Amino acid sequence: MEKQMQDDKVVAAHVEERHTVSDLEGHGAKHVVTTQDSRFAAINAQYKPHPLSRGLLMLYPILFVAFMNSAANGFDGNTFGGVSSIPDFQARFGTNVASSDGFLAAIYILGNVLGSFFAGPLADRFGRKKGMFIANVIVIIGSVVQAAAMQRRDMIAGRVVLGVGSVLLGPSAQSYTVEISHPAYRGVMMGLYNGCYFIGAIVSTWLEYGIVDDVSGEINWRIPMATQGIPCIIVLVFVWFLPESPRWLMSNGREEEALKILTKYHGEGDPQHPVVILEMNEMREAINTSGSDKKWYDYRELFNSKGARHRSFLVLCIGFFGQIDLPPTSYYMPLMAQTAGIISNKQQLLMNALQSPVMTIGTLLGVNFIDRYGRRPMLMGSSTICSICVLLVIICSANQAGHPSVGLAGISFVYVFLFAFAFVWTPCQALYPSEVLAYNARAKGLAMSGLWLNIVSFINTYAAPVGITNSGWHFYILYLAIDVAGIAFIYFTFVETKGRSLEEIDEIFSDPHPVKASLRKQKVIVQDVPEIQY
Secondary structure, three states: OHHHHHHHHHHHHHOOOOOOHHHHHHOOOOEEEEEEOOHHHHHHHHHOOOOOOHHHHHHHHHHHHHHHHHHHHHHHHHHHHHHOOOHHHHHHHOOOOOOHHHHHHHHHHHHHHHHHHHHHHHHHHHOHHHHHHHHHHHHHHHHHHHHOOOOHHHHHHHHHHHHHHHHHHHHHHHHHHHHHOOHHHHHHHHHHHHHOHHHHHHHHHHHHHHHOOOOOOOHHHHHHHHOOHHHHHHHHHHHHHOOOOHHHHHHOOOHHHHHHHHHHHOOOOOOOOHHHHHHHHHHHHHOOOOOHHHOOOOOHHHOOOHHHHHHHHHHHHHHHHHHEOEOOHHHHHHHHHHHOOOOOHHHHHHHHHHHHHHHHHHHHHHHHHHHHHOHHHHHHHHHHHHHHHHHHHHHHHHOOOOOHHHHHHHHHHHHHHHHHHHHHHHHHHHHHHHHHOOHHHHHHHHHHHHHHHHHHHHHHHHHHHHHHHHHHHHHHHHHHHHHHHHHHHHHHHOOOOOOOOHHHHHHHOOOOOHHHHHHOEEEEEEOOOOOOOO
16 A cells, blocks of 8 residues: 555656646646546656657567457458359359358358357456467367368358357457557557458458459369468467566456566556556556456446446447448448449459458558547547448439449449548447456456347348348438437447546546546646657
């Protein structure tokens, strides 16, 4: 207790909070900044590290290994949609878009659902590093079985195993990334995590496009399916060289190890750095060494208080509105192109392949604004543009009969939608749930998120081709209504997490009015001091 009081004094010596403007003028400050009402925001205003500081340069390779877990998921998200239109694949498994493809695409999600039940306990019990290792081993097994499939039952087995492994990646890798990221750049780092999904997506879709006419035989679909194992191999080789999550170490009574990691990567080697002291103090207060994360069966902390229920509600919202925004274009772009009069298999694969570069550019641009403007305004702005795009797609689809150019215009608005979605929603789909969940419920909450997301995705994946086939453009009205509703839900229920440490976000949910509490601002004195070179 005495040590913590001393640490608090050190932090207080660096930061003065909640001043009025007149107070600030009296102190003779060099300048005044307005920040989120949090201790970390006040410290960050004075001590935000340069992106090329020594600690962050050492952190980037570590995060890259974690990002490969997201890249592994990106392969199947786009691979199956492309290979299902290849004639050799169809000859082997007898598929067609409206029925069998929907089943084979959805059976992967069934594996996701099964894996979701033990994804959280795996990350909590064995740690984030071992959790990533086990998940990647399972993904490789599924990839091999799927790529070597000779009969329909082999493909089903491979996709189920692949689905189980893929959902195990999230709780371990997402928790690891958000917990070890420097809090000043958490939005960028978590945004890039989800953005690396497109590494797999780009490789798989352009590989399919390149070999579909140039390579004969079944190898033109087996190679793309086998490539999902590439990022997994990177993780398996390098994961043992990574530091463990400091928050997982703290929860298991290994405080000295946690301090060393934070000192090295967040404090530029200084254990008395204000950011390190603040994080350590907040972890001592917030992380329970005998919490529910130690019991694989205990999910109570997701629902046992008003704040916990609000957190879980937000996790479900980000999954629902991020998934039911448009039919899964990565699986069914060939069907949409065919509806618009594009019947060439090569052209359909090209349109499918273009999605990933478009979304990659959107994500890379968007992550630079998440920490600057905040989660709430960015999500609402993105959803507004997406709603307008869906409306224009509906109008074009309703009038495309006999006018192929109108159908192509509709598809162009799909790409605008994808860019606007990737600009904000792609980073936030990984970032926001990881932020709003408390440590002791984070892994299980992310597993719940994976379960929910994949239930919704299962419905969307299986129902979309049938709905588009039977109802045409009328089916898109459902997505327009959901996108508009999402804007209202964000405004009234989403808290702002910008400018806070993970533990300070916990305090928001203890307030009687969490949304209002998250939007409070403070004035902070920032002294102009020479930059310290480490």
